[in-house]
Amino acid sequence: MKDRYNRTIDYMRISITDRCNYHCVYCNPDKFKFLSHNDILRYEEILDICKVAVKLGIVNFKVTGGEPTVRKGYLSFLRQLKQLDGVKQVTLTTNGLLLDPHTMEELKDIGIDGINFSIDTLESKKYALICGKDTLDTVLNNLLYGVSIGLNIKINVVVGPLFTINDLESMIYFFKGLPVSLRFIELMPLGSNKRENKIEEVQSYFTSQYDIEEITEKLGNGPAHYIRVKGMKCVIGFIEALHHKYCHECNRVRLSSTGQLKLCLFHKNSIDLKPYIDDEEKLEEVMRESIYMKPEQHHFEDEQSGTVMNQIGG
Ligand code: SAM
Numbered sequence: 631m632k633d634r635y636n637r638t639i640d641y642m643r644i645s646i647t648d649r650c651n652y653h654c655v656y657c658n659p660d661k662f663k664f665l666s667h668n669d670i671l672r673y674e675e676i677l678d679i680c681k682v683a684v685k686l687g688i689v690n691f692k693v694t695g696g697e698p699t700v701r702k703g704y705l706s707f708l709r710q711l712k713q714l715d716g717v718k719q720v721t722l723t724t725n726g727l728l729l730d731p732h733t734m735e736e737l738k739d740i741g742i743d744g745i746n747f748s749i750d751t752l753e754s755k756k757y758a759l760i761c762g763k764d765t766l767d768t769v770l771n772n773l774l775y776g777v778s779i780g781l782n783i784k785i786n787v788v789v790g791p792l793f794t795i796n797d798l799e800s801m802i803y804f805f806k807g808l809p810v811s812l813r814f815i816e817l818m819p820l821g822s823n824k825r826e827n828k829i830e831e832v833q834s835y836f837t838s839q840y841d842i843e844e845i846t847e848k849l850g851n852g853p854a855h856y857i858r859v860k861g862m863k864c865v866i867g868f869i870e871a872l873h874h875k876y877c878h879e880c881n882r883v884r885l886s887s888t889g890q891l892k893l894c895l896f897h898k899n900s901i902d903l904k905p906y907i908d909d910e911e912k913l914e915e916v917m918r919e920s921i922y923m924k925p926e927q928h929h930f931e932d933e934q935s936g937t938v939m940n941q942i943g944g
Contacts (some may be wrong), residue, residue, distance in 0.1 A: 631686045633924040640852045641882040642683050643692040644676060646704060648887050650697040650724050652761040656790050656817060669890045673707040673908050677714065682914045684716040686921065688883070690851045692721050692746075696887065699728040709740045719743040719851065723786070727765050729772040734779060744782040744850070747773050752800045756792060756897060770804075777808055784811040784850070784867070789828045791817075798832055806862040813854050813867035818895070829870055836866060851881065871895075877927035891920055895927030 631639055648665050671679075679692065693917075698704050699722075708715055712720045721744040729737070730744070737745065749769060751757050757844070758764040775781050787793075787801060805812045816829040839861035840919060849856050853876040854867035868874075877894075884892040889907070890900035901920045906913040 631688075631918065631921060633922050635878075635924070635926055637878070637880060637924070639689070639883060639921050639924065640688055641692070642680070642688045643694055643882060644680075644885045645693070645694050645696060646670075646673075646676065646698050646707065647696040647701040649700050650695060650725075651700050651727060652697065652881045654761045655759075655792075656788060656820075665888060671904070671907075673703060675889065675904075676885070677710055678907050678910070678921055679889070679903055679913070679917075680714060680717070681709060682910060682917055684714060685914060686918055689716055689718040690721075691717065691719070691722060692851070694723040697725055697727075698722060699724050699733075705733070705736055705740065708737070708742065712741050719744065723751070725749075725761065726769040726772050727844070729776065731772070731775045732783065734772065734776045735796055737776075738779055738781055742781065744784060745768055745776060746786050748786045748788070749773075750788050750790065750793065751796065751797045752804055756797070760790070760792060774808075774832055777810060779878055780925045781782075782827075784813055785812050788815045788817055788834055789826065791826060793828055794886065795831070795835065797858045798835060802862075805864045806938045808864055810864045811849065811854075811856070811867050812864050813869060816868075816870045816872055825872065829868065833868060837918070842866075853879070875927065880924075883921055883924065891917065893920065893924040894928055897925050 633639055647670065693704070693708060693711070708720060708722070713715060716744070720742060722742060723746040726749070727748040747769065750760050752766070754764060754766045755767040755875065765772050773783060785805065801812060814829060814832045817826045836859065842857045845856040845858055845865065848863070849867070852869065854869045856865050856867045858865055885897070885903070886892060887901065889904040891900060891903050892900040901916065903913065903916065906916050
């Protein structure tokens with residue numbers, strides 16, 4: 631469907647849990663207070679919302695969290711979502727710790743359209759410092775297994791205060807020969823995070839050190855822009871919510887684990903869909919009217935948002 635600014639909305643990010651097996655420093659470090667299980671939507675309820683979303687033209691879904699893989703039954707949920715009539719793409723964003731080879735095979739069988747691994751550094755100690763667990767090797771092994779069986783894999787690197795050019799160089803060295811997307815994400819000033827300009831340094835590094843070519847065709851459902859680097863198999867992406875505001879082409883809405891429809895990551899307002907789940911017609915009406923009113927743009931550059939990342943899923 632189109633919203634009032636004529637943007638096509640065809641993508642929904644679904645947070646299936648606020649719980650996480652990591653405690654990343656930039657996510658919501660001080661306020662980890664988990665929701666009660668009773669407040670979290672059941673999978674059937676999420677699927678009911680997705681059915682209505684499909685009717686409205688939202689056909690691409692990203693499953694996220696918290697950490698989606700810590701919720702019991704998530705694989706079966708992904709399978710059902712993928713099999714819903716009209717659904718085009720189902721992708722997963724994860725830290726990858728629980729995606730052992732057996733699980734990767736199952737994800738392949740489900741027909742998952744992509745898996746985003748969040749890995750901010752390849753230095754084990756720094757990795758543990760950022761996320762609270764010394765588990766980098768397991769995550770990398772899981773990722774490499776996924777690549778070996780032909781899954782579509784993206785690596786999300788948040789360019790936060792601890793990120794250095796050494797991190798960038800080791801990432802390039804590790805991923806350059808693999809058919810993956812390596813994406814650098816500008817840190818969003820949520821919670822206690824301050825604005826950073828490091829994403830510009832990362833871009834300049836590529837332009838000054840390498841022979842690059844902009845990729846004009848759209849890869850994926852998100853706002854990343856990509857470059858191809860001569861001699862590298864991986865493509866490089868940049869997601870810059872602040873430096874390059876992409877609100878005019880924003881195609882997404884978010885569903886929180888408690889059933890709140892959030893129309894913009896920045897804006898505090900959200901619409902509680904829970905009361906309407908049993909009434910498909912009313913649910914459709916509420917979703918249609920709410921999405922139509924999606925805010926024109928975020929204002930991260932001016933002020934802080936009240937968004938809590940582990941509840942809304944990035
Ligand atoms: N647990 C999963 C994971 O690790 O990918 C999914 C949830 S996590 C909130 C989704 C993505 O949001 C991750 O790639 C994470 O790095 C990113 N993220 C969290 N806080 C962020 C912030 N302040 N700015 C930019 N990205 C952020």
